[in-house]
Structure formats: structure tokens, C-alpha cells
Amino acid sequence: MLSQRLDTLIRELGTNNSEVAACAGFDRTNISRFRNGSRLPKASSSSAHRLAEGLYRYAAEHELQNTLYTITGIEAGDSDDKIRAALISWLYEGEDTPGGCPQCKSSSSREHEEAEDDTFAARLSFVMKLADISNVSLSRRMNVDASLISRYRTGQSVPAADSDIAMELFVILYKRILKNGRVNELVSYMKINEGSFSEKAFSEWFYKPDNTRARRKTKGRIKDRSAYVGIDGLREAVIRFLKAVLESDDSELMLYSDQDMGWMTGDKVFFDSWRSLMEECISKKIRIRIIHNIDRKQDEIDMAIKSWLPLYMSGCIEPYISNIARGDRFFHTLFICPSLAAIEASGPAGSEDNAIYYYHAGEEFIEAAIADFNRLMENSKPVQLSELKELTGRLNL
Incomplete structure (x- = not known):
């Protein structure tokens, strides 16, 4: 019922997954999964409330409240809280009760x-x-x-x-x-x-x-959050993360890190494993969005391009450049597979070797991580093909 009614409402409002997701603070893939039924949050969950908030906000911003009321049968004139609650009830009506006569x-x-x-x-x-x-x-x-x-x-x-x-x-x-x-x-x-x-x-x-x-x-005792210490811990978490992605049915990765590239390239054994797993992700046609930082040292930029450029040629990677200077005070790392897990760390610049890198599998944290990534995307621009070709020539690749 939820997926059918949500699909109807989005179409009747004349909107799409991306616009609803932006109003609700979700990634658009979440809305897609709600609509096709591959993920159905409970009516009492924070996801359901955020979904209702996003739909109501979109309708209000585009003066489509009457359309919303007509489709759902909600009474106009109620408070915003009552309207959102009624919207959840309408979306989930009959969700927990079997319909029809079994005989x-x-x-x-x-x-x-x-x-x-x-x-x-x-x-x-x-x-x-x-x-x-x-x-x-x-x-x-x-x-x-x-x-x-x-x-x-x-x-x-x-x-x-x-x-x-x-x-x-x-x-x-x-x-x-x-x-x-x-x-x-x-x-x-x-x-x-x-x-x-x-x-x-x-x-x-x-x-x-x-x-x-x-x-x-x-397998075994898995918790929603695991902690990994230092660069070696980050490498271990990343290998776990990519292997889990390959074993799942997920089709998207969202990657951002402004810390020194040495965590990836400083250990040849790890780097070879990382590249092999990334190539497997690409062979599975997993969409990969990555945000780079342009205000790195020149040798770091060259290193990043050399590491990523062969993967770019697959067409599965969507590279972006952040328009915001990363600064010298803090670092932030954020790797996300929207319905599976996220790796996150932040702290004072220079503390990366001793930082704690968290591997999260909890739904609410993943959604918060996606919201952070989307905010970074708002201040980023796509890397153009001409720019990649220019870098390729400069680095003799």
C-alpha cells in the first residue's frame, strides 16, 4: 500500500524522487526504494515522518496543498502536525491488516x-x-x-x-x-x-x-557500529565495506574524504586490494559518486588522478569538485552505501593516524550521513570530460 500510494501521490503532484528527497532530507535512492517496495519503513519510524514532512513541504512550497488534500482526503484547515499525521495514516492505510476474504x-x-x-x-x-x-x-x-x-x-x-x-x-x-x-x-x-x-x-x-x-x-555478533583506530583501521574498514557492497544488491556508492591520500596509496598491498574491489564494483555497474577537493597539494592531486583515472574511463564514476576550501583545521571522511553501511570520521587535521573511524550499519545514521553528503554535493560541481583529458595529458597517462 505504501509504495502504491506514494507512487500515485508523487505522480499527481507532478514531482519526482529527487525533489521529494530534497524536501525530506533523503537521498533520492531512498524514495526510489520506497516507491518500488524494496524498502518499506514502518509507519512509526523517523523515515516515515520525514517522508510525510517532505511531501507536505513540497506541496506547500509549490502551492499544491489542495491537490494533496484531494488525493488523500485530508481535511484542509488542520494544523501542520495533524496534516502530517493524517498523511502518514493515508500512506500506510491497511498496511498491517490483510485485505479481502481468504476463502x-x-x-x-x-x-x-x-x-x-x-x-x-x-x-x-x-x-x-x-x-x-x-x-x-x-x-x-x-x-x-x-x-x-x-x-x-x-x-x-x-x-x-x-x-x-x-x-x-x-x-x-x-x-x-x-x-x-x-x-x-x-x-x-x-x-x-x-x-x-x-x-x-x-x-x-x-x-x-x-x-x-x-x-x-x-554471521556472528554484528552490531550497528564498529570502531577502527588509525590509518590501518581505516584500511580494514574500507575492505570490509567494499566486500559487503559486492555481496549486497546495492547499486550506489557515495565517497568523500579530504584527508591525506596516503591512507589509500601508502600501502601497496592495500592499494592493490582496494583497486581490485573497486573494479569489481564497476563491473557490477555500481554507480559511484565521489567528491574531490581541488585545494590539495599538487602531488596529492596528481596521485589522486593517477589512482582514479583508470576507473573513470568505465563511465560508472561521477566525479565532482568541491567549491569549498577544506581548510587546515579539520578532516572529514565519509563513505556511504545507502542501504547498507557508512564509514565516517572527523577530527583535527593531523590526527588521522590516531583517529577513530566508525563503520555504521544503523539506518538512522546512514540517512544522516547521506544528508551530509548531499550538503557537500550542493557546493560541488561535476568534473568535465575536457578537464579529465587535460589532466591526462599533463600527467602523461
Whole structure:
């Protein structure tokens, strides 16, 4: 429902993903994913509220409130807060309730729905309901962030069946279901005889392969944020980041760093690995937007061009030049894959060797990182082909 109604509203307002994203503080790829259904934020999430705010702001700025009211049935004259709340209700109307009569559906339709529901996410949500435990309570027992449980329940991640975290999750839920006396309901959901129920049968059913592919899998205890120290730590984080990108279905990278290029070129083993992974990203047709700084030392500029120019020729890289001088007081590094992870660090210039580089997988941080990147883009200009050719000639490449 969300994807369909959002698509209708954007078309009727005569706008596009980029304009709505700008008003909402998202990257345009987020709006695209909302519209095609590959990512559906919950109605109570900050993403849903930002989306409603962006739609309402766009309508107000272009004097299209009446169009918005007509499409959604929202009453004009309410306060802004009530209108935004009503807009969320309209976008998500019927999202959590099954529509229609099951008996009226064809057998093929019912089989399709059962297959769609036969995922780890669906099984986990049902089992947690029987166990009478929330995301927060479960995460505290497991000593993980609650957002990890949320990603499991929404299908964004699936723990490897043989991992420690999978075993811990299973044991907690299994014991609570036994304690709550909810085995009969579980057996009915599993579609087995009560006499066939056992700890092993439950485990095999709980972690059986999904009929629908999860967006990405996690192995072991993965948290929303990991810290890497110093340049060697940054290199380790970057390798992890690029490998995760290649294993995912994401199709965009957003890159910015104004720190010394030595982190990339100073270690030949790392540089060769970095280039190989970047070439794989390009072979997958991943769109790469990178913002360069023109106020670097000449040897740094030459080094950057020599490192990146062979990759530019693929046509998958969109290079930009920042119009703002980076200054000598601070450094900032920001590498983003919009629906996967982000690496971020900032601090006083000269402290890069001892800085902490954070690898974030939390949705809210990634969105904040995207907003930062978009602000940098507002003060950047595309690098023209003629400029690349001039640099190529000057560097004898």
C-alpha cells in the first residue's frame, strides 16, 4: 500500500524522487526504494515522518496543498502536525491488516502468500509474539542493539544458522515459549503433529532457508557500529565495506574524504586490494559518486588522478569538485552505501593516524550521513570530460 500510494501521490503532484528527497532530507535512492517496495519503513519510524514532512513541504512550497488534500482526503484547515499525521495514516492505510476474504482468493494466490510469509522474518515475529518478548527486551538479553532484532524481523538481515548469535536467539525464545505454555500454538503454526515437536524440530524449522531472499546475511555478533583506530583501521574498514557492497544488491556508492591520500596509496598491498574491489564494483555497474577537493597539494592531486583515472574511463564514476576550501583545521571522511553501511570520521587535521573511524550499519545514521553528503554535493560541481583529458595529458597517462 505504501509504495502504491506514494507512487500515485508523487505522480499527481507532478514531482519526482529527487525533489521529494530534497524536501525530506533523503537521498533520492531512498524514495526510489520506497516507491518500488524494496524498502518499506514502518509507519512509526523517523523515515516515515520525514517522508510525510517532505511531501507536505513540497506541496506547500509549490502551492499544491489542495491537490494533496484531494488525493488523500485530508481535511484542509488542520494544523501542520495533524496534516502530517493524517498523511502518514493515508500512506500506510491497511498496511498491517490483510485485505479481502481468504476463502475468496484462488488457491494459487493463497499458496503465493504462504510462500511469501515463509521467511525467517515472519517466523521470528510469530515466535516472539508467543514468547511475549519485545525487540528491546530480547536485545538486552542477547547484549546486542535492538535495531539488529528489528532488521531480523523486517527481513533486512538473517543470522547464519550455525552462528553463536543464532543459537542464543533460539535458546531464549524456545525456553520462553515452554514457560508460557504456548507450544500448541507453535505446533499449529509449524504445521506438524504435537508428538513430532522437539527442540531439534523447532530449531530446524526456525532456521530453514527462506523462500524469499533476505537483503543480506550476517554471521556472528554484528552490531550497528564498529570502531577502527588509525590509518590501518581505516584500511580494514574500507575492505570490509567494499566486500559487503559486492555481496549486497546495492547499486550506489557515495565517497568523500579530504584527508591525506596516503591512507589509500601508502600501502601497496592495500592499494592493490582496494583497486581490485573497486573494479569489481564497476563491473557490477555500481554507480559511484565521489567528491574531490581541488585545494590539495599538487602531488596529492596528481596521485589522486593517477589512482582514479583508470576507473573513470568505465563511465560508472561521477566525479565532482568541491567549491569549498577544506581548510587546515579539520578532516572529514565519509563513505556511504545507502542501504547498507557508512564509514565516517572527523577530527583535527593531523590526527588521522590516531583517529577513530566508525563503520555504521544503523539506518538512522546512514540517512544522516547521506544528508551530509548531499550538503557537500550542493557546493560541488561535476568534473568535465575536457578537464579529465587535460589532466591526462599533463600527467602523461
